[in-house]
Amino acid sequence: MIPDEYLQTFVVECKELLEHMEEALLIVEQAEQDPEIINAIFRAAHTIKGSAGMFGLDPVVEFTHAAESVLDRVRSGELTMNALLAALFIEAHDHLKELIGHVAEGSHPTETTHNQGKTLIDRLEAYLSESQAELPEDSAKHSEMPALHAANVEREHSDAIVGTDLWHLSLRFGPDVFRNGMDPFSFVRCLASLGSIEELVTVIDAIPPAAQMDPESCYLGFEISFNSAADKLAIDNIFNFVRSDCFIRILPPRSKASEYQRLIQELPEQEMRLGEILVKCGTLTPEELDNILRLQSQYGDDPQRPIGEVLVEQQLVSPPVVEAALAKQKQVKDNKKSEASLIRVDAEKLDELINLVGELIIAGAGTNLIARRAGMAELIESTATLSRLVEDVRDSALALRMVQICATFNRFTRVVRDVSKELGKDIDLVISGGDTELDKTVVEKIGDPLTHLVRNSMDHGIEAAELRLARGKPAKGTLKLNAYHDAGSIVIEVSDDGGGLNKEKILSKAVERGLVAEGAALSDKEIYNLIFEAGFSTADTVSNLSGRGVGMDVVKRNIQALRGSVDLDSVEGRGSTIRIRLPLTLAIIDGFMVGVGNAAYVIPLDMVVECVELSAWDSGEGGQYLNLRGEVLPYRRLREHFGVTGGPARHENIVVVRYGEHKAGLVVDKLMGEFQTVIKPLGKLFRSEKSIGGFTILGSGEVALIVDVPGLMGQIEYERAAGEIVSFPRSGVGMQW
Amino acid sequence: MANVKNKTRQPGRIAIDGELTIYTALELKEKLLAGLAEAEALELDLSEVGEIDAAGLQLLVMIKQQATETGKALSFTGHSPVVVELLDLSGLAGFFGDPLLIVRKPT
Numbered sequence: 132m133i134p135d136e137y138l139q140t141f142v143v144e145c146k147e148l149l150e151h152m153e154e155a156l157l158i159v160e161q162a163e164q165d166p167e168i169i170n171a172i173f174r175a176a177h178t179i180k181g182s183a184g185m186f187g188l189d190p191v192v193e194f195t196h197a198a199e200s201v202l203d204r205v206r207s208g209e210l211t212m213n214a215l216l217a218a219l220f221i222e223a224h225d226h227l228k229e230l231i232g233h234v235a236e237g238s239h240p241t242e243t244t245h246n247q248g249k250t251l252i253d254r255l256e257a258y259l260s261e262s263q264a265e266l267p268e269d270s271a272k273h274s275e276m277p278a279l280h281a282a283n284v285e286r287e288h289s290d291a292i293v294g295t296d297l298w299h300l301s302l303r304f305g306p307d308v309f310r311n312g313m314d315p316f317s318f319v320r321c322l323a324s325l326g327s328i329e330e331l332v333t334v335i336d337a338i339p340p341a342a343q344m345d346p347e348s349c350y351l352g353f354e355i356s357f358n359s360a361a362d363k364l365a366i367d368n369i370f371n372f373v374r375s376d377c378f379i380r381i382l383p384p385r386s387k388a389s390e391y392q393r394l395i396q397e398l399p400e401q402e403m404r405l406g407e408i409l410v411k412c413g414t415l416t417p418e419e420l421d422n423i424l425r426l427q428s429q430y431g432d433d434p435q436r437p438i439g440e441v442l443v444e445q446q447l448v449s450p451p452v453v454e455a456a457l458a459k460q461k462q463v464k465d466n467k468k469s470e471a472s473l474i475r476v477d478a479e480k481l482d483e484l485i486n487l488v489g490e491l492i493i494a495g496a497g498t499n500l501i502a503r504r505a506g507m508a509e510l511i512e513s514t515a516t517l518s519r520l521v522e523d524v525r526d527s528a529l530a531l532r533m534v535q536i537c538a539t540f541n542r543f544t545r546v547v548r549d550v551s552k553e554l555g556k557d558i559d560l561v562i563s564g565g566d567t568e569l570d571k572t573v574v575e576k577i578g579d580p581l582t583h584l585v586r587n588s589m590d591h592g593i594e595a596a597e598l599r600l601a602r603g604k605p606a607k608g609t610l611k612l613n614a615y616h617d618a619g620s621i622v623i624e625v626s627d628d629g630g631g632l633n634k635e636k637i638l639s640k641a642v643e644r645g646l647v648a649e650g651a652a653l654s655d656k657e658i659y660n661l662i663f664e665a666g667f668s669t670a671d672t673v674s675n676l677s678g679r680g681v682g683m684d685v686v687k688r689n690i691q692a693l694r695g696s697v698d699l700d701s702v703e704g705r706g707s708t709i710r711i712r713l714p715l716t717l718a719i720i721d722g723f724m725v726g727v728g729n730a731a732y733v734i735p736l737d738m739v740v741e742c743v744e745l746s747a748w749d750s751g752e753g754g755q756y757l758n759l760r761g762e763v764l765p766y767r768r769l770r771e772h773f774g775v776t777g778g779p780a781r782h783e784n785i786v787v788v789r790y791g792e793h794k795a796g797l798v799v800d801k802l803m804g805e806f807q808t809v810i811k812p813l814g815k816l817f818r819s820e821k822s823i824g825g826f827t828i829l830g831s832g833e834v835a836l837i838v839d840v841p842g843l844m845g846q847i848e849y850e851r852a853a854g855e856i857v858s859f860p861r862s863g864v865g866m867q868w
Numbered sequence: 869m870a871n872v873k874n875k876t877r878q879p880g881r882i883a884i885d886g887e888l889t890i891y892t893a894l895e896l897k898e899k900l901l902a903g904l905a906e907a908e909a910l911e912l913d914l915s916e917v918g919e920i921d922a923a924g925l926q927l928l929v930m931i932k933q934q935a936t937e938t939g940k941a942l943s944f945t946g947h948s949p950v951v952v953e954l955l956d957l958s959g960l961a962g963f964f965g966d967p968l969l970i971v972r973k974p975t
Contacts, residue, residue, distance in 0.1 A: 170891065174891065309890045309893075309921075309922070309923050310890075314890075314921040314922050314923075315922045316921065316922050316954065316957060316958070319957060320957075330959070331957065331958065331959050332959055333925075333958040333959055333960050335926070335929045335960070335963070338926060338929050338930055338933065340933070340934070340937065341897075341901055341930055341931070341933070341934040341937075344897070344930050346893035346894050346896070346897040346923065346926070346927055346930075347890060347893055347894055347923065349922065349923070349926070350926060351922055351925075351926055
């Protein structure tokens with residue numbers, strides 16, 4: 132009855148609402164009462180219930196209803212939201228999330244989930260116990276409302292058929308419709324999806340005078356004439372959830388006059404007034420109404436209301452005056468603008484767009500090349516304009532995929548809360564740089580490693596409160612998440628103010644596990660980074676959070692799979708910082724093309740610092756370091772590294788690259804300039820080759836390899852360390868891994 | 869949350885800002901009635917209404933009826949797009965009788 136795409140929107144919306152709810156709950160759990168936040172929680176629950184009702188998702192409705200009732204009492208001040216209640220609501224939130232998950236998958240909740248829901252409802256209702264009695268009484272009242280007048284009026288009289296092709300719907304909503312989280316108009320909107328609403332009259336007669344009116348009770352009703360090819364069941368289904376709360380009569384097209392008559396009798400309003408409404412709806416013609424009323428007067432015992440009265444009432448209605456045309460246009464325009472400000476797009480479509488842009492860049496490069504070969508100045512100029520435009524298109528296409536990291540960070544509020552409870556530690560989470568943007572795929576994949584790091588920091592990093600006090604630190608630990616852009620990559624930091632890493636402990640463990648030779652001289656950083664080696668854990672006690680010796684190496688692998696890197700800083704007794712460095716995007720980069728022999732290589736432009744001619748220095752064969760303006764710069768010949776045959780070119784150049792805090796020089800034969808590079812992944816065969824990050828296709832159709840600078844640096848360092856562990860003095864500058 | 873402010877302190881004009889829904893109905897009812905009680909003519913500025921539901925609509929009907937009852941002039945002005953949309957849907961624009969543009973969507 133309800134199309135799938137609506138259900139999907141529902142799921143997406145629910146998830147968003149649940150996120151807001153969680154955020155709000157976490158705040159409430161910490162701080163004292165803020166009515167604004169309680170309201171936000173209530174609203175989320177309320178909306179979820181309302182829309183779940185429209186879809187007939189009874190388990191969700193039932194559960195949310197319990198939660199909402201308690202929230203309502205909190206809102207009205209009858210209950211106080213304490214940490215205990217907030218924790219219960221967080222559990223309720225989790226359960227709700229699971230239910231929505233089932234809805235999304237189209238699966239049914241398992242028995243355990245079901246029971247869990249029951250228990251939660253019971254616990255929630257414990258808060259309600261006094262007001263319980265109210266409910267059944269209420270529903271009894273509603274069931275009375277649509278009380279059927281005896282059927283004795285039927286059939287006996289001239290059963291003329293009313294000649295309309297339209298459905299007629301009479302709705303009178305019960306007083307609790309708002310309180311149950313429904314908006315009568317949402318049913319109307321839903322109805323519009325089944326056909327077209329020809330005429331709708333809102334019946335406001337039941338609204339009492341101001342003094343007696345309860346603004347949270349619903350007094351509205353609708354008379355609707357409706358054009359639809361749907362069957363009665365489909366129309367009826369729309370009102371599934373409101374049924375118990377509402378008087379609903381649906382008359383199919385060409386119903387008998389007597390049915391209308393009965394309808395008029397059943398409805399609470401005066402007959403004349405109703406007649407007017409029905410005529411206004413276009414359901415009945417005035418003659419038909421006359422007939423029905425005549426029929427009615429023979430049996431009805433209510434005194435009829437003089438038509439004059441109705442007309443007087445109508446006098447209140449002054450004709451609308453139309454505003455100036457200019458004002459009109461503006462309003463229409465504003466309306467459109469606000470509607471178009473945000474759209475949801477399938478991520479796959481974006482991927483497709485990026486792929487196409489990639490192809491466009493490659494094709495553009497080809498055209499460029501041909502133009503240059505042909506030597507036509509005009510053609511060269513126009514291709515230059517074209518490639519500038521393509522570059523802009525690329526940037527905006529990539530920007531579409533950029534999302535802020537704050538959503539990911541905010542998730543950790545919950546993680547930190549749960550884990551600190553589990554560990555019995557009091558830990559604050561401080562988030563900064565949440566507006567830093569990065570590629571959506573990266574964001575999705577960084578969640579797990581980040582969770583691991585956060586848990587690790589809380590478990591091993593931050594000490595127990597007594598120890599912290601003994602060390603002269605505040606009892607409350609602090610965990611920081613930070614993100615920022617740096618040299619074409621994004622850096623995510625997880626830092627804690629805990630005990631830091633114990634160098635000796637790590638080193639002895641590493642020796643014990645055979646990761647490091649006994650007596651090897653390692654720098655602090657090298658020691659710290661040992662914890663990212665496979666099978667390494669220094670925790671004396673294994674908790675169920677971390678310390679099983681799996682984890683940090685997996686974290687490192689995950690991050691490397693994203694072409695990123697991770698390293699660690701620590702000050703013993705004061706805390707440690709783990710820094711994850713990730714590329715901004717995985718698809719297209721600005722590259723710097725260099726030539727070695729006949730082959731072309733691409734170095735990511737963001738990492739290139741400068742280019743210098745090698746002969747400016749005296750380069751002894753096999754040299755490993757240069758003196759670059761007083762700085763020690765390790766370098767490597769790409770020719771040697773990639774085993775390119777042939778002698779070195781006459782004028783070799785050095786491309787100085789920077790990655791994080793490290794700089795290195797790459798010696799190449801030719802500098803070929805900037806080049807837009809679409810990264811294509813290499814096959815599995817090359818997976819173990821760390822210094823190549825992928826390849827790209829040049830305009831000429833040739834293939835150029837993309838140098839993975841961090842990988843190359845790591846490899847150089849590894850080879851150097853393996854071959855000449857003792858012979859090289861370690862200095863404080865240059866690369867240390 | 870809806871804010872009701874008496875713009876420029878001049879009686880007889882209330883601007884409803886934000887939500888005109890079940891969440892704010894209780895609070896707004898009091899304010900609107902108070903506003904109506906202290907002036908002979910009241911203008912309700914709806915230009916800043918960002919959200920309106922049936923409860924909000926019902927409230928507008930209530931205050932309009934109250935104004936008629938007590939013989940005061942009440943007008944709604946500056947209907948925001950959401951208000952216009954709901955008035956259109958409910959067919960109540962005529963009841964209120966305020967200058968208003970209704971854009972009917974093609975069906």
